[in-house]
Amino acid sequence: MRVPHLPLLAATGLLPILCLVACGEKNTFVAPPPLEVEVISPQIGPVTVYLEMPGRTVSYARAEVRARVKGFLEEVKFSPGKTVKKGEVLFTIEPEQFQASLATAKGQEAKALADLEIATTNYEKRKQASASGAVSAIDVAAAEAEMKAADALVKIAQAEVADADRDFGYTRIISPIDGRVSKSEVDVGNLVGADGATLLTTVVQDHPIFVEFEVNERDILKHLPMRRLKDEGEGAKEREAIPVRLTLSDGNTYPVEGQLDFLDNAVDPNTGTIRARAVFDNPEEALTSGLFVRVGIPLPRFAAADAKAIRVPAEVVQRDLGGSYVLVAGEGGRVERRPVETTGFREGSDQVLESGLTAEDQLIVSHLQKVRAGAVVVPKAKGETPAVAPAAEPAKAP
Structure with missing residues (x-):
């Protein structure tokens, strides 16, 4: 009879014992703590809180500088982009022909004045002679008419002097406003004023500066009721000042607070918006015309x-x-x-x-x-x- 293999028997005999031990233990679960x-x-x-709307900066004033007389451009007296003052000379047009015209007009004025003096003296003499009967009343009347005609010619000559003097003054083209000048649109030596008032350059004033924007009609009704009018002195009425904040396209807030300057009198039925404008001090001219910005108007109901x-x-x-x-x-x-x-x-x-x-x-x-x-x-x-x-x-x- 064959004897079973002892190691196999031993292992087989341990299986029930291991199962009993394993069944006697339980799994342990650790609950996570509350977060x-x-x-x-x-x-x-x-x-x-600010109601924000897109807007554009607009120059406070903009002037086109044009040639008002015909002639050749002689000199450009400014550097492009520089600040100029009102009355500062920007261009000159060759003045010789206008000087000659002015001299001619003044000569005609002088002759007219001399003729008037002669006519006046003749009239006074004839008037005195008529008192003694030496000169007829008809002669006196004729002398008076000659004097009045001479006086009229003086007035015409004076008007011609004024015209010639004005045209001569137009040869010095000045800035009409304070501001920053653009580049010259015409080079020296070119004929200007031949086909009307030739555009020479532009001057813009950016201090202060405007910002134009539009307000939605729903925002007006909900957030921006028309501010009450208040008395300011004797019978004067003006709108209560509304502060305005300006945010630039780079996300920075402009350091100077502005004020609402203009609110149109009607809503545009095509867009459902009303035109508005704010004004900001701009002493350093950090803002220039044409910038895209965001306008913020504080809402009173949140700030009360x-x-x-x-x-x-x-x-x-x-x-x-x-x-x-x-x-x-x-x-x-x-x-x-x-x-x-x-x-x-x-x-x-x-x-x-x-x-x-x-x-x-x-x-x-x-x-x-x-x-x-x-x-x-x-x-x-x-x-x-x-x-x-x-x-x-x-x-x-x-």
Whole structure:
């Protein structure tokens, strides 16, 4: 009879024992601790909120400098882009022909004055002679007529002198306003004024500077009711000053606050907007005409002393099919979904809400992608040192 292999028997005999030992132990599950989140209290109170609209800067004044007499351009007396003063000479046109015309007109004036003097003397003599009967009344009347005709010729000659003097003055072309001059449109030696008033250059005044923009009719009705007129002295009435903020295309805010300068008297039915204009001091001429900017007008209803605007970080406001909402840590650290009504306005990085939160709410501002409504969290004020959560003890087998 063959004897079974001893090692195989030994291993086979141990199997039931190992199974019994294994079945006597239980799996250990360690529950994760509640998620620790940062919370803040919403800020409630007055806030400066701006209604923003796109706009363009426009020069306060712009003047075209043109040749007003015909002649050859003799000299350009400015450097392009430089600041010029009102009355400063920018161009000269060859003056010789105009000097000659002025001299001729003055000569004719002198002759007319001499003729008037002779006619006046003749009239006075004849008038005296008529008293003794030496000269008839007809001769006196004829002398008086000659004197009046000579006086009329003097007036004509004086007008011709004024015309010639004016044309001579036009050979020195001056800046009509203070401002910055552009480049010359005509080179020296060219004939100007032959086909009308030739454009020579332009001068723009950018201090102060205008910003033109348009306001939507809905925003006017909701946010910008026509400001009341107030008395300023004896019967004078003017619109209450409305401050305006300017944001440049690079995102920087212009350091000088402007004022609303003009609001049109009607809404354009084609666009549903009303034209408006603001004016800004621009002493350094940092702004120039044609810049794209954003105009901000503060909304009074948010800035009133009793306003209860709600400010929260913009990133905590979420949106789904049910609308806008935030997450708050409620009683026992349970997360609540809180619907909120937004205004569409911001102050810095904060979003301004109409309603939905109180100053006592604990607004969750961290782990927003991990937190879900109904979950339990450990709230801590933002900026506090995180607490060390105690490790959960594993459950032991009975």
